[in-house]
Amino acid sequence: MGRTNQLAHRMARKTMKLVDVTGNPVSRKEVTFTQTNHQFLFGSGMFDAIEVANRNVPPNRLPFLEDKLDKFLDIFNFATLPFYWGEFPNYQEAFEPEKGKPRTTELKAAAQLLKDRNVTVKGHPLVWHTATAPWLLDMSNEEILKAQFARIEREVTDFKGLIDMWDVINEVVIMPIYDKYDNGITRIAKDLGRVGIIKEMFAKTREANPGATLLLNDFNTSTNYDILIDGCLNAGIPIDKIGIQSHQHQGYWGREKLEEVLERFSKFGLPIHFTENTLLSGQLMPPEIVDLNDYKVTDWPSTPEGEERQAKQVEEMYTILFQHPLVEAISSWEFSDDGAWINAPSGFVRRDNSPKPSYDVLKKLIKGDWLTNVTCETDDDGMVSFEGFLGEYELRCGDKKGSFQLDKDGEMVRMVIK
Template identity: 70%
Template sequence: MGQLNEWAHRKASKTIKLVDASGNPISGKNVHLTLTNHKFLFGCGAFDAVEVANKSVPAERLAFLEEKLELYLDVFNSATLPFYWARFEPEKGKPQTNELQAAARWLKERNMSVKGHPLCWHTLTAPWLLEMSNEEILKAQLDRIERDVTDFKGIIDTWDVINEVVIMPIFDKYDNGITRLSQELGRIGIIKEVFAKTKECNPNATLLLNDFNTSINYEILIDGCLQAGVPIDVIGIQSHQHQGYWGREKLEEVLDRFSYFGLPLHFTENTLTSGHIMPPEIVDLNDYQIKDWPSTPEFEERQAKEVEEMYSILFSHPLVESVTSWKFSDEGAWLGAPAGFVRKDNSPKPSYEVVKRLIKEDWSTNVTVTTDENGVLSFEGFLGEYELTCEEKKQSFTLDKNNPDIIQIVI
């Protein structure tokens, strides 16, 4: 399949009529049209934004983090912020609402789409839930959702509502309140409760069910939820590939299976290392704990090729709307894996240059068109936000499939 067909669903052809303030057509003028922000969401975990927005670290560290985020903001348009209950509210009744609101606003001011992750999860859940009965745990969980979804409405309107439910009721690494609750309510039961509350508190929010399990068990769970009327907006698929790149065949197989539901797909947590591959015999990735996991030039080249192929496959698929790499930098990466686009010292890897080229060049629109005698021009471009420039006058507009055939713009 050629590139034109692969990307057709990411583009629209539109006609624009340029007029002046009096309604007269602006004819015979060169007009420059530049995509400034993709509709497709290219993201990373942006946890460093919490420290930067709140200036909660020493000046030298702050400058380092600002440098890192500048590289990030130059390429990506989407960010995930951490709402792990154990860290967000380690002491009952004292959530870090102000700190996370500052981070979300900081990102929004920089034209980033922001998602909260997650509202409900058995791992890193509030330890004080263990002091409660299941009835009290459910109330606390729903109260938490009501408080946080309401507090962040307008700055975070996309949520991983509940995380990793396939394993939730059989999770046995340690006791926790959410696993207890899921054992009583069942998988679909707990999903129904948390989705209903989230939808009630922000009816216009985008709600994700998210899981690392891409087996038929996740398909069965999704099917059961939809049959039960759970308002799932997006299917979230984690793709932590510490044990090696999935490859085209597996990636397309996963896409085919989860496309069955006809819902948008977000690849919510992607990991591709630029170091050695985790041994295949490791069942739980968390069990692989080593002192040092270096990024090497050879493996950085491999990572860049894998990033290019994976992002291209996802961008070509009509149901995929977002891909988020879990760590932008190797610094502080999950399990110490060198899975970032930049190294620990903020120097960009080849994968950074690849993803920047894809987003900013290959999948971008930057054209000059001349208006006819009626002030009309036509162009085809990737969907998203645009800046139109004509004789140093600028106007912004959005190119969407739902735009009228002719857009009139006054400059």
């Protein structure tokens, strides 16, 4: 089956009538259509943008982080920024390290930096039992709920226009029965129930930003997550996208599992985001580890064999997902091995910023195989048609140019080129 059949849902045909500033048709001229951005969201976590935007690192590290960001921007159009209410030990500092003193200014600078570079930004997460504020434990359950509502209202309102996509609530399947340590969010999840807490948190987020894109996100891809989503939809909760985590530290899912997961979650008819994808380029984590955070190693190198394996898996997984009509976004959890969660060799670039084979493979797909750059000629009436991947385009005709969005509307467009 050719690309046209497999990826028809990712493409559209556009007919345009080109005229000059006087209204005359641009006849018999060569026109180049160059895609400048995908409609599909390809991304990763880009927490380093916080340090780059605020320049709050040693001077000798800043060029290294800027180089890392440049490599990210050369492929991706989508980034996740961290909003962990409390500290994520050995990985990420708290958004609100001291009660009433959130890092709003720092995160706004990072979001603005990315937005200025045409990157869509998602905030992660608004509600989670892990890495949540420790002072919640001093409150009653009623007070915890009020504090969580206030937190949502503050962040979603403060970042409106910069961040209009949120992982609203994270890992609810396990939330009410989480017993690794006591935390305020599990307490209120026990009171409200899974569907109840989701309903409350989605309603509060929607109230704060009616136009935001709201995700339910989970690592549990069993039927327990199916049942939870079904319960939410039956309760009228307006989930915009289903978020599926795919941390594969213990081995690649493979085509069979990937297609089974896609088939099962497609039955809801909602767009799907692969929110936290991980494929290793080194030794795999032992299979007996249940909570990935429990695996403690100080040295976890990327290896030549592992990098070749990662590249093949990235190519297959991204191709399967891009071909699926309900998948709208694929976000790797790490872009780089430098500072990676649990020290895993999970990035597309090594600790020294040198690209791995997976980086080159993905760049070839996103900026080569799946990107449109075509040259056509207008007819006597200035009419021209082309087919391309959905997204943003620049049109050039001689020394004149224009820009437009290619989507599925199929309508003829009249464009004045200047």
